[in-house]
Amino acid sequence: MAGIYIHIPFCKKACYYCDFHFSTNWKVKDELIDSLEKELELQKSYLNGETIETIYFGGGTPSVLKGEEINRLLDKINKLHHVTKDAEITLEANPDDLDAVKIKEIRQTAINRFSIGIQSFFDEDLQWMNRAHNAGEAKSSIMRAQDAGFENITCDLIYGYPLLTNKKWKENIQTLIDLEIPHISSYSMTVEPQTALATFIRKKQQPAMNEEQSAEQFLMLMAELEKNGFLHYEISNFGKEGWLSKHNSNYWFGKKYLGIGPSAHSFNGESRQWNIANNYKYIDTLANGKVPFEQELLSPIQRLNEYVMTSLRTMWGLDLEKVKNNFGEEYSEELLHTATQFIEKQWVKHEEQKLFLSDTGKLYADHIASELFIG
Structure with a gap:
């Protein structure tokens, strides 16, 4: 889907x-x-x-x-x-x-x-x-x-x-x-x-x-x-x-999506691309049969960090078991180790191999995610 x-x-x-x-x-x-x-x-x-x-x-x-x-x-x-x-x-x-x-x-x-x-x-x-x-x-x-x-x-x-x-x-x-x-x-x-x-x-x-x-x-x-x-x-x-x-x-959830129109972003699971943010150039390029976009191929670490950022913002949380199965056990362990400081502050909850933000932690969501990023 x-x-x-x-x-x-x-x-x-x-x-x-x-x-x-x-x-x-x-x-x-x-x-x-x-x-x-x-x-x-x-x-x-x-x-x-x-x-x-x-x-x-x-x-x-x-x-x-x-x-x-x-x-x-x-x-x-x-x-x-x-x-x-x-x-x-x-x-x-x-x-x-x-x-x-x-x-x-x-x-x-x-x-x-x-x-x-x-x-x-x-x-x-x-x-x-x-x-x-x-x-x-x-x-x-x-x-x-x-x-x-x-x-x-x-x-x-x-x-x-x-x-x-x-x-x-x-x-x-x-x-x-x-x-x-x-x-x-x-x-x-x-x-x-x-x-x-x-x-x-x-x-x-x-x-x-x-x-x-x-x-x-x-x-x-x-x-x-x-x-x-x-x-x-x-x-x-x-x-x-x-x-x-x-x-x-x-x-x-990291599902695929296609973005159409000037400045629209797309994601197919392996790469991300974004269209030019200019109406006239967008129209002119398509008149010549081309889509005006730039593309970035995502490395495994980039995909992992993207999962960290998006999942932590949700009520479903960051699934350490999913990280272990999709990216490697060492990364799952590293994430839990780094999260310990936030668990002790009660900004993050660790339940059933998942990390969730507390209400207070939601105030620091971007900071917590950036600290958890691998690499």
Whole structure:
């Protein structure tokens, strides 16, 4: 089983914190969709005929696509691959796009899961982020999707930025709980170097993010969602039983996936590749019958370290027996030896030949993983 990711690199406006590849210039939208179809054809053998169980439209803002454009791309995938009847097909969407007309359009496609970029239910916060929607649209978009019959909905929330008091943060979480959203993805506000937010901070126009605030709000998030029956199955992802994201889980399980579109990444178990992050060059190269990508062959140690990084972030943990069988007993022993310092701090739990992060350990996930890396 494998997945396909399609990157739609267009947005109405630039969020101040975002460093994903996108453009607010839509002039080449039609050409780019043609190029996505061409890349799907050229990359049809990348997954070696594996059955597709997840398709994910990410971005950018995929909800700028018309229903007929979504169907074009899905039809192409179905012609080139065997897609399971119960495939999870996700569309990332901004609340301001999800009016009644758009939702009706999407209902006529095979999309069966929404990922809605809420981020906050407070207007001042959304304005601070330079989001395209307002607080009213945040709530009404969810309710319209539910009224149209969409049950499998995940929503994004951001925490750890200056305007977000703990009271507001708890209200944001509670609003999604009250709306009976079965899956929530939540991220700490990160200041990426090439973003407007980084520039504002550098020029003293905005304060730097506060790590203590971020940690406190992450702990609040875990406590509130666990209390309300959510499984914390990956550092940034929480889901009710039966509503975990298949597509995201497959990344962490190391399954193969094909990335289509500018800046999209692919993984086939042995190598990783990524497309050029430039819309015009992407279109021009595909017009000449080539896919513009760079590739990295992964050594056994790189694959092991990737497994360490991804597995440790999940509720299933790092399986030392799996490391022993797939990479060698010496590496399994080395990992356990290195992890001892974190086990003693109660940041890591060692149970049944698996390593799991404790709630406190989740605050230091990246540090712990980097310390465990082999080589």
